[in-house]
Amino acid sequence: MHAGSRIASVTLLIAGSIALSACASKAPKQLPPDPGPTTTTDNTGTGAPVPGSQADFVAFTQGADTIYFDTDRYNVDSQDAAALQTQAQWLQRYPQKRATIEGHADERGTRDYNLALGERRANATKNYLTSLGIDASRINTISYGKERPVALGSDEGSWSRNRRAVTVTID
Amino acid sequence: MTLRLSALLSAAALLALSAPIAAQDAQVLPPVIGQAPAEEGLSGTVSDEAAWQDLGIAIPTFATDQDVPTQTNAGSTAALGRSLAEVISSNLRNNGLFKPSGPTGLPQPSYPQVQAPDYAVWAARSAEMLVQGYVRANPDGQLTIGCYLFDVSLGQQLGKAGWVVPPSDWRRAAHKCSDMVYSRLSGESPFFDSRIAYIAETGPKNRRMKRLAIMDSDGANHRYLTSGQATALTPRYSPDYKSILYLSYLNGNPRIYVYDLATDKQRLITENRNPTFAPRWSPDGKWILYSMASAGNTDIFKISSSGGGTPIKLTDSPGLDVGGSFSPDGSRIVFESDRSGNQQVYIMNADGSDQRRISFFGGRSATPEWSPRGDQIAFTHIAGNLRIALMSPGGGGMRYLTNGWQDEAPTWSPNGRIIQFFRTERNTGKTSIWQVDLTGRNERKLQTPVDGSDPAWGPIRP
Numbered sequence: 001m002h003a004g005s006r007i008a009s010v011t012l013l014i015a016g017s018i019a020l021s022a023c024a025s026k027a028p029k030q031l032p033p034d035p036g037p038t039t040t041t042d043n044t045g046t047g048a049p050v051p052g053s054q055a056d057f058v059a060f061t062q063g064a065d066t067i068y069f070d071t072d073r074y075n076v077d078s079q080d081a082a083a084l085q086t087q088a089q090w091l092q093r094y095p096q097k098r099a100t101i102e103g104h105a106d107e108r109g110t111r112d113y114n115l116a117l118g119e120r121r122a123n124a125t126k127n128y129l130t131s132l133g134i135d136a137s138r139i140n141t142i143s144y145g146k147e148r149p150v151a152l153g154s155d156e157g158s159w160s161r162n163r164r165a166v167t168v169t170i171d
Numbered sequence: 172m173t174l175r176l177s178a179l180l181s182a183a184a185l186l187a188l189s190a191p192i193a194a195q196d197a198q199v200l201p202p203v204i205g206q207a208p209a210e211e212g213l214s215g216t217v218s219d220e221a222a223w224q225d226l227g228i229a230i231p232t233f234a235t236d237q238d239v240p241t242q243t244n245a246g247s248t249a250a251l252g253r254s255l256a257e258v259i260s261s262n263l264r265n266n267g268l269f270k271p272s273g274p275t276g277l278p279q280p281s282y283p284q285v286q287a288p289d290y291a292v293w294a295a296r297s298a299e300m301l302v303q304g305y306v307r308a309n310p311d312g313q314l315t316i317g318c319y320l321f322d323v324s325l326g327q328q329l330g331k332a333g334w335v336v337p338p339s340d341w342r343r344a345a346h347k348c349s350d351m352v353y354s355r356l357s358g359e360s361p362f363f364d365s366r367i368a369y370i371a372e373t374g375p376k377n378r379r380m381k382r383l384a385i386m387d388s389d390g391a392n393h394r395y396l397t398s399g400q401a402t403a404l405t406p407r408y409s410p411d412y413k414s415i416l417y418l419s420y421l422n423g424n425p426r427i428y429v430y431d432l433a434t435d436k437q438r439l440i441t442e443n444r445n446p447t448f449a450p451r452w453s454p455d456g457k458w459i460l461y462s463m464a465s466a467g468n469t470d471i472f473k474i475s476s477s478g479g480g481t482p483i484k485l486t487d488s489p490g491l492d493v494g495g496s497f498s499p500d501g502s503r504i505v506f507e508s509d510r511s512g513n514q515q516v517y518i519m520n521a522d523g524s525d526q527r528r529i530s531f532f533g534g535r536s537a538t539p540e541w542s543p544r545g546d547q548i549a550f551t552h553i554a555g556n557l558r559i560a561l562m563s564p565g566g567g568g569m570r571y572l573t574n575g576w577q578d579e580a581p582t583w584s585p586n587g588r589i590i591q592f593f594r595t596e597r598n599t600g601k602t603s604i605w606q607v608d609l610t611g612r613n614e615r616k617l618q619t620p621v622d623g624s625d626p627a628w629g630p631i632r633p
Contacts, residue, residue, distance in 0.1 A: 072509070072513055074467070107577070107600065108553075108557070108577070109514075110514070110537040110538050110553070110557070110580065111404060111405060111579070111580065111625070112405065112448055112449035112462065112493050112494050112538070113491065113493050113494075113507065113514055113537055115418075115425060115448045115449075115464075116448070116462065116491040116493050119446055119464040119469065120464070120467040120468070120491065123464075123466055123467030124467060142423065142424060142425075142446075143425065143446060143464065145425075147379070147404075148377065149376060149377055149600075150377065152375075152376045152598070152600070154597040154598045154600075
């Protein structure tokens with residue numbers, strides 16, 4: 001480990017401890033409302049979306065906010081590359097905007113492995129955007145494993161739609 | 172939770188309870204569970220499971236010296252006597268053990284008969300074994316519960332045990348009695364007096380609410396620990412039942428928390444922003460094993476469970492190294508890795524050295540769990556469908572225990588004779604917790620208030 005990365009990890013640790021003190025909370029006792037909708041938003045509003053908003057990103061990418069993977073794979077193929085170039089164009093137009101990449105897996109795997117796989121897919125997506133010139137510090141990743149399917153069937157068509165990485169910009 | 176379950180008592184003490192010459196009070200002794208002093212009638216291991224599983228066991232209502240109110244949810248001592256017999260009977264029946272009958276439809280022994288059964292009556296009913304007991308309310312509000320096992324054809328007592336319990340713990344006495352009967356007749360270690368942590372699921376497939384929940388081994392004393400606002404996954408009871416490791420999406424990122432059952436507070440296991448998941452305890456409770464993703468790669472770490480220690484990285488492959496389960500002696504860890512191209516099961520020493528693959532079955536092999544007896548590893552085999560399977564720690568003797576569409580995440584009973592797992596229904600995504608014994612023949616669904624997944628069976632309670 002060279003000096004640069006050591007400084008980086010110390011910084012991470014400090015940031016982590018601040019987060020920890022905020023997280024060590026008492027679990028709420030009362031019954032909660034249903035979980036809210038997933039962070040993948042639809043552009044269902046009327047009129048033109050606000051430039052630079054998540055709605056604008058969805059309208060701009062026209063479905064290319066999501067890329068898809070083969071079973072157990074995380075490589076970015078040529079179709080994915082085109083989608084990520086579209087995403088990168090928008091992100092370059094709005095350089096102050098940050099994004100979260102959500103990595104997902106289909107239901108036909110075990111839970112823990114799918115969490116690792118979702119993380120790996122989100123990270124591969126992030127790396128590709130970084131290679132297109134997007135600053136890595138603008139992009140977070142989160143894995144949902146198999147917890148948030150978008151296609152609800154138990155068939156190859158549904159599974160292929162669920163093996164995905166979705167880019168969500170932060171308004 | 173401070174549950175006191177003091178074992179009683181000898182035949183002499185029992186007599187003292189029923190006889191008018193009650194000068195000697197019931198003596199509270201340290202627990203003698205699992206070593207009930209008994210004649211060498213059926214000791215040793217019965218090798219053919221089918222032989223003892225066919226034993227007919229009569230379990231009549233437990234007698235009481237005086238029908239008085241109790242602070243239990245079962246009612247008076249007489250009602251409680253019936254409930255005790257019901258719990259024991261369903262324990263043995265639900266687990267495919269023996270052929271229990273009663274308490275419904277059986278004669279009710281009187282209090283003095285508890286120790287001196289009318290063998291002829293039971294022989295006429297073709298009962299081979301007889302479980303009788305009594306319940307007595309103590310002046311301090313505690314309950315004294317006694318449990319006796321008789322061989323009807325031998326006309327002989329095989330085992331006995333007794334406990335003084337607070338009213339809230341009456342079911343534990345029934346579980347301890349079930350354990351005494353089971354251990355005495357099968358030669359196996361007990362497992363009924365144990366608890367299960369799992370994830371309670373509700374809602375549609377794409378908006379599933381997942382809450383941490385706990386229950387007794389028979390589903391009773393159910394309790395939700397989290398609200399469902401943050402998705403909860405993969406709990407593990409600590410060996411001392413004082414806390415639970417689990418994954419929560421609290422504050423957005425999936426990370427492992429330790430939930431303290433006495434205070435209902437939780438803390439992160441490690442001060443790190445990276446996602447952490449797949450938590451496991453070492454058998455002595457001193458270490459926490461977990462997986463952490465960093466820049467797309469996942470490795471396995473361990474950290475002291477007392478908090479604040481430095482994580483020790485155990486794997487260093489470019490593949491996804493996930494999960495892990497300690498051998499019972501804590502010296503080795505079985506885990507999964509896709510370093511060979513897809514998920515397979517590997518073994519390493521507890522310090523991370525000597526990593527080698529043990530699963531060579533075709534398909535993928537995942538979620539290995541080392542048996543508490545040390546001789547088997549349960550895992551999920553993926554070849555199209557997901558099924559629960561067993562192998563030896565050397566990777567030999569692979570065999571399936573289930574044949575569902577999607578069965579995953581095995582967890583062992585404390586005695587290593589039963590495996591729980593969860594089953595996902597095709598299309599609906601509905602989940603349920605199931606268990607199966609090592610023959611694969613006795614498979615049944617556990618009753619949970621809502622859907623359930625990620626079961627984690629804790630050890631036998633002290």
